[in-house]
Amino acid sequence: MKTIIIGGSATGMGVAAKLKRLDKNSEIIVIQDKDYVSLGACGIPYFVGHNFENPETLIARKIEKFEESGISVLSKTKVESIDFDNKVILFKNEKISYDNLVIAVGAKPIVPDIKNIDAKNIFTVNSKEDGIIIKNTITDNSKVLIIGSGLIGLEMVENIKHATKAKISIIEKADRVLKNLFDKEFTDLVENEIIKQGINLCKENEVIEFIKDSNNKVCAAKTIKGEIIECDVVILSIGVLPNTHFLKDSKLELEKNGAIKINEYCETNIPNVYAGGDCCSSLSYLYKNTRTFYLATVANKQAKIIANNINQNKSSKFVGALGTTIIRFFDLELARTGENRMFIEMNNIQTKEILIKDKDHTNYLSGQEDLWLRIIIDLKTKEIINAQMIGKNKSVLRIYGLVGLIWAKTKVDEALEQIDLPYSPPFSRTTDIIHIALSKLT
Amino acid sequence: MKTIIIGGSATGMGVAAKLKRLDKNSEIIVIQDKDYVSLGACGIPYFVGHNFENPETLIARKIEKFEESGISVLSKTKVESIDFDNKVILFKNEKISYDNLVIAVGAKPIVPDIKNIDAKNIFTVNSKEDGIIIKNTITDNSKVLIIGSGLIGLEMVENIKHATKAKISIIEKADRVLKNLFDKEFTDLVENEIIKQGINLCKENEVIEFIKDSNNKVCAAKTIKGEIIECDVVILSIGVLPNTHFLKDSKLELEKNGAIKINEYCETNIPNVYAGGDCCSSLSYLYKNTRTFYLATVANKQAKIIANNINQNKSSKFVGALGTTIIRFFDLELARTGENRMFIEMNNIQTKEILIKDKDHTNYLSGQEDLWLRIIIDLKTKEIINAQMIGKNKSVLRIYGLVGLIWAKTKVDEALEQIDLPYSPPFSRTTDIIHIALSKLT
Known part of the structure; x- marks a missing residue:
């Protein structure tokens, strides 16, 4: 079984590594336009900000390491087109055939x-x-x-x-x-x-x-x-857009923004052709709509799913993403998860929402800071569908709790109000901001 | 309707405040042995540690404030006994009758x-x-x-x-x-x-x-x-024990450790007598066993439930606690939630568990620290029943996520492995420690 992977970033190299672990004898060739793979692109701003000086730190794993494990990497190679009927990739006047193809070409800046x-x-x-x-x-x-x-x-x-x-x-x-x-x-x-x-x-x-x-x-x-x-x-x-220009006139189904359409198995409309990561539109967890997430976390998860499905047909499903995001901006920290406003409004989802401004921990310990939380629930299901936080000193890591509740599709009711969140003076108040918000939503 | 509350700490004053909000005309008398109420006892170590100098900071709300809202406080008053048959409290050669009684006398150090x-x-x-x-x-x-x-x-x-x-x-x-x-x-x-x-x-x-x-x-x-x-x-x-010595020979049912037995409505075995907080044994969320939690968070929640039930019979249920705990010890921070080892072992619960040692965020940003996570699941239900973390710089606030998953009784499976946790370089790694742990438990 010969698998060609186009793209050497999170999804592509994730598929390659996982597939090799699942089946030592599988033939895997990664085609990558750069002379490196596994770029941690999220680190670029921090490299520019002199948090570290060696650009090689941005590379999670070198080509040689992949090759040592039996994965071939054709670097500095740009795919020109794909002949899906004959299962052949065309580049540099060369051809290469595949049994399974993974398109993981990511996104490119607008x-x-x-x-x-x-x-x-x-x-x-x-x-x-x-x-x-x-x-x-x-x-x-x-x-x-x-x-x-x-x-x-x-x-x-x-x-x-x-x-x-x-x-x-x-x-x-x-x-x-x-x-x-x-x-x-x-x-x-x-x-x-x-x-x-x-x-x-x-x-x-x-x-x-x-x-x-x-x-x-x-x-x-x-x-x-x-x-x-x-x-x-x-x-x-x-912003970015799927890097799928070379597929525009092919048989591969694309969204209007150029994202490759995939199903929950990360299969495209063409048999034996998988796609994942920033070049695809993916399932949104809550309402099962599709969206392009442009998130490394989604790319990583889809890599695993693609490898599983190549190894054993339809054995793994992608269940969807919430678009969970966290960002530090100087002292401020913001985190969000769940469906976005635009979708909620366009689909006339009836909601109830609350905005709480509280403090991150007890008043008598130094460093107490403001902490804001918005929770939006779907009035029909009583489930949380969006949460946003802003605070300082990692207090927004509480978003993990809200992700957990959204993921579990927990109803907001009197029982949930009693959720046993941690309390001690350096970390929180006896009634946590999440409790305050939930009590106003029941 | 006259409600007597014995004890002026988290549960007692919580009941008083909530009941007054629910019913302005209710007559509420709090009997308290100290000359203050609403002590935030969790703050005592931090007061001793000169994090603040005024001991009044430990008092969340003064007696005068409660009295302004129409709640009577009999301070420096020690209840000697209770005549449950005649619904009368005895103290200082005085008697006082009640329609509803709330026992919230807390715990005392051993x-x-x-x-x-x-x-x-x-x-x-x-x-x-x-x-x-x-x-x-x-x-x-x-x-x-x-x-x-x-x-x-x-x-x-x-x-x-x-x-x-x-x-x-x-x-x-x-x-x-x-x-x-x-x-x-x-x-x-x-x-x-x-x-x-x-x-x-x-x-x-x-x-x-x-x-x-x-x-x-x-x-x-x-x-x-x-x-x-x-x-x-x-x-x-x-350690501490329920402060229920004066009830030892009464009709009130107590556990062996002196904790007052209550049902999910925070009712004792005697009609119109409620109890909550550190002086009670309470429902454990996962296996519905009972335990004394000695946690301010439990006391606060039971206060609300008692007030609701006094105001409107059996309107609120306590669904149980996880014993979630967080503590800072110098630079170290520990958090835990869920059923404890002793209970798991005594009840021969078949488990699978994993211990992961990872890092709290990306290697290329300064301040990267170790982060440890243990998760225990019940093999029968596939639910998480215990989680423990140790780390630095608030990384253990991830416990919020595990509390959410335990609370929702989410099964650990391939779908949960895909939970959309936040990632950006200052906060986490693309594959969070929780993902690593879940992937090894499925």
Whole structure:
């Protein structure tokens, strides 16, 4: 049995490693466009922020290690097309046949079609090379413009601010940061922190043109409102899209955003072709709708499922994701889980919700901080469908509890109100914020 | 409707406040032996440790505040007996009748019957006065002997060590500290920390006699092994027992340990007599056995249930507790939840268990620390019945997730393995320790 895996990141290498463990004799070939595999892309902002200096730290496992275990890696190889009928992959005028194919090509950053987007010093945050060049370019004298204030954008802001004295501006198209993930009460606190850190935040604004100098280097950005923002480094963190351009005209069914359609076994519409991770649309746990999650955690889980199913047909099912997310932004920490507002509103789900502002632990121990929690329940099922937290000093790790309750589809009722959460003065109050919220929802 | 509440701590004042909110016209009288109510006894070690200086901080709500809301408090009043047939409380040659009675007298520290136990400077950790006198007595020159290494004992050790240069010894009867709460792998780490802190730990040892000086002050303890341990302050933290001595010969049904038997409505065997908190035996959530929990969180929940049931008969049920506990000990943090080893073994519950040693977050961010997790599942039900963690920097707040899963009685299977826990580099690894543990249990 010969398995070809296209893509050497979380899903691809996860499938390769697991499949080799399940069946030592399986032939596994990974085709990867870079000269490395297993990039921990989530670490790039922290590498840029000088939390560590060796870019090889971003590589979870080297190609040689995989090859030692009998997995072949064709690195620096870009797949051109796939002949699904004849089960053949085409690249560099070569062909390679497969019994099973795994498409795990991930996502790529959106690069907007703006005048002079090809100027020097305009970067995305996607590869090891991106991390290295951004880190080498930004100095204390830099004027950095971050375009987009999602997770990656804000992680870049935090890290650049920590490591340098660079002047930082953020441009965000929406009326607030992190809009798709958190409600306004939460993002207001993040925006206060942005301002407190001396960062220039321009919301409801867009870059329509970059201006470059005689060296072809970006020197300013012109906005839709007519302002000129001086900048010598630009970070594009608008978002990502499935990296499936080469599959556009194939028989493989794709979503409108280019995501590969898969079923719960991570099978595509074509027999023996599996897909997983950021290049797919995946099951949402609660309402069984589909969505592209772009989360390493989802990629890891789907890798395991694909390997199981290649090894033994339809033996593993992906049960869905909640889009659980956690982020540190300077002292602030935010966490969220569950269905998002847009879906809830578009589907007219009748909800009850509560926002609690409390403290993370007892008043008589130092370091007591604010802690906010929103819980949304589905009025029909009485189940929690969304939770959002903001706090400091890891108090938002309480999100583990809410993930547990959502996962178990526990009804919010008087029994749940009695959930036996831990209490001692350095960690909590006798009535935890989760208890307060649940008591107001029953 | 006249409700008498005996005891002015978490359960008693909780019932009073909630009942008054439910029914403004209800007549509520609290009988309390101290001249204050609402003591946050969990704060005493932190007061002794100079985390705050005003002992009034230990009082969550003053008597005047309760009286403003129409609740009467008879302070400095000790109930002598109860005439259940005639629904009358007797004290100070007075009588007072009731329609409903709530017994919420809590627990009191065990004071062992040892020679010279009445010497000066031998203290328990129970009341505001205990806290004040311990704090005023211990100086940098003190030689403190802590008897018993449960939660209170270790919290006292940590706080005394932080606040003073006192020499500290611990005597523990068992072969390890925190034995009833954590397995050996966990308590070994706590014992290493005790030694690292320069504290003298004597296990499998007992004090059989105190030696006092001419001022009747303790100056040493003689152990069962014949050693003489010099000490000028002794803290008794052996444990507590229900404070129900005055009920011993009454019609009220008690457990062997003196705990009042209650049903799920917090009703005793006598009509219109309720009880809750540390003076009762309560339902254990998982196997519906009963146990005395001595936890403020249980007391708080039972207060609410009692008030509901007095207001409207049998309207609220206590569904049980897990004995969830969390403790900080210097840099170490421990958390546990679920049924204890002794019960599991005594009832021959067939289990599968796993111990994972991992890290709390990504290796490339500073401050990465060890994190340990044990999960025990019931092989018959596949449900998690016990979880224990030890770590640093709040990583053990993951216990919220395990409490959620236990509470929901989620089966450990391939679907649960996919639980969507949060990941970002400062908080976790892409495969969380909980995922690792679950994957080894399915």
